[in-house]
Amino acid sequence: MKILVINPGSTSTKIAVYENDTPRLVRNIRHTVDELSSFSHIIDQFEFRKNLVLKELEADNIPFEFDAIVGRGGLLKPIPGGVYEVNDAMLDDILHAMRTHACNLGCLIASELATLLPGCRAFIADPGVVDELDEIARITGSPLMPRITIWHALNQRAIARRYAAAQHVRYEDLDLIVCHLGGGISVGVHHHGKAVDVNNALDGEGPFSPERAGTLPAGQLIDLCCSGRYTKDELKKRISGRAGLTAHLGTTDVPAIVRRIEEGDRHAGLVLDAMIYQIAKSIGAASVVLYGKIDAILLTGGMAHSDYIISRLKERISFLAPVHVYPGEDEMEALALNVLGALRGELPIQVYK
Numbered sequence: 088m089k090i091l092v093i094n095p096g097s098t099s100t101k102i103a104v105y106e107n108d109t110p111r112l113v114r115n116i117r118h119t120v121d122e123l124s125s126f127s128h129i130i131d132q133f134e135f136r137k138n139l140v141l142k143e144l145e146a147d148n149i150p151f152e153f154d155a156i157v158g159r160g161g162l163l164k165p166i167p168g169g170v171y172e173v174n175d176a177m178l179d180d181i182l183h184a185m186r187t188h189a190c191n192l193g194c195l196i197a198s199e200l201a202t203l204l205p206g207c208r209a210f211i212a213d214p215g216v217v218d219e220l221d222e223i224a225r226i227t228g229s230p231l232m233p234r235i236t237i238w239h240a241l242n243q244r245a246i247a248r249r250y251a252a253a254q255h256v257r258y259e260d261l262d263l264i265v266c267h268l269g270g271g272i273s274v275g276v277h278h279h280g281k282a283v284d285v286n287n288a289l290d291g292e293g294p295f296s297p298e299r300a301g302t303l304p305a306g307q308l309i310d311l312c313c314s315g316r317y318t319k320d321e322l323k324k325r326i327s328g329r330a331g332l333t334a335h336l337g338t339t340d341v342p343a344i345v346r347r348i349e350e351g352d353r354h355a356g357l358v359l360d361a362m363i364y365q366i367a368k369s370i371g372a373a374s375v376v377l378y379g380k381i382d383a384i385l386l387t388g389g390m391a392h393s394d395y396i397i398s399r400l401k402e403r404i405s406f407l408a409p410v411h412v413y414p415g416e417d418e419m420e421a422l423a424l425n426v427l428g429a430l431r432g433e434l435p436i437q438v439y440k
């Protein structure tokens with residue numbers, strides 16, 4: 088079985104080719120802020136990212152022959168986890184999605200490329216809208232605004248399962264805090280196999296991140312919305328796209344920021360330390376969901392490669408539970424293996440309605 092995996096992230100496009108469970112190609116194409124800022128909307132990046140996938144396959148002499156294409160994404164209605172075949176209802180919801188995110192392109196590109204190959208099927212798995220929140224976690228101080236979650240469901244779960252396998256225990260028997268440190272940051276409380284509390288990483292909840300604003304002072308936000316200085320679109324971008332590190336420092340590139348700090352840029356140091364401080368506070372808040380009984384804290388995502396970030400984070404959170412670091416992500420393998428399991432009849436193929 089040949090599977091093409093497409094994972095458009097906020098700062099990268101990741102591509103993999105699997106032959107059954109063996110990776111034949113894994114590529115991570117990074118995008119600069121400048122490169123992506125020439126597109127007014129994420130959806131406008133469709134042709135650009137699709138062509139990158141095709142070029143990469145050509146450059147690596149991989150024939151365009153697949154049994155299935157799986158994309159990461161997208162931001163659909165809240166749904167249970169699992170594998171979904173792309174259908175018209177899904178494409179329609181993605182094209183009219185209230186929330187824009189690069190992962191919406193994963194579903195669209197997978198679907199478009201699959202139509203070029205007779206018999207090839209398009210799928211998504213564990214999209215960012217997987218919702219397993221406990222009832223109590225949904226309540227906010229305003230009945231008008233219940234909490235929702237948008238998070239790195241695929242990678243958090245894959246890393247949690249990887250940790251469980253290494254400990255020779257079932258993921259379903261563990262209590263974990265999993266923190267994905269990517270272009271966006273999600274902090275998930277996994278209680279016996281369910282993510283019972285996790286922030287809405289995209290839309291202004293949780294720590295700020297390379298690209299996201301995180302939780303903002305609500306009163307000031309209302310004043311800004313009513314100031315007439317910005318359109319709705321511009322304000323949304325200031326929360327989920329051009330916010331966080333990139334708003335303060337003009338880049339999402341953590342190694343470049345660390346170099347600036349080493350060269351004496353004190354402002355860069357203050358901003359990066361503030362992000363680490365906010366991540367630690369979110370992990371602290373997550374710990375009380377589990378009454379402090381935490382088997383492990385797992386740190387993953389691109390920024391988990393950064394010694395600067397991980398060492399400072401550990402200083403603040405190590406007293407809570409053992410901390411394990413999984414730099415990067417297991418998303419590509421998780422997508423490929425989910426689809427392989429579905430094609431083999433070992434996992435159900437769910438229908439998006």
Ligand SMILES: Nc1ncnc2c1ncn2[C@@H]1O[C@H](COP(=O)(O)OP(=O)(O)OP(=O)(O)O)[C@@H](O)[C@H]1O
Pocket residue numbers: 095096097098099268269270271272297339340341342388389390391392393415416
């Ligand atoms: N080797 C590294 N050292 C330090 N930071 C890194 C390294 N590699 C990536 N990063 C940082 O990780 C962040 C991107 O993480 P990641 O690749 O997980 O994000 P993404 O896939 O684009 O978005 P998301 O994970 O939110 O979907 C960037 O800020 C980048 O600078």
Ligand SMILES: CCCC(=O)O
Pocket residue numbers: 097188190215216237238239240270271272288289299
């Ligand atoms: C679904 C991922 C959320 C984010 O990138 O912030």
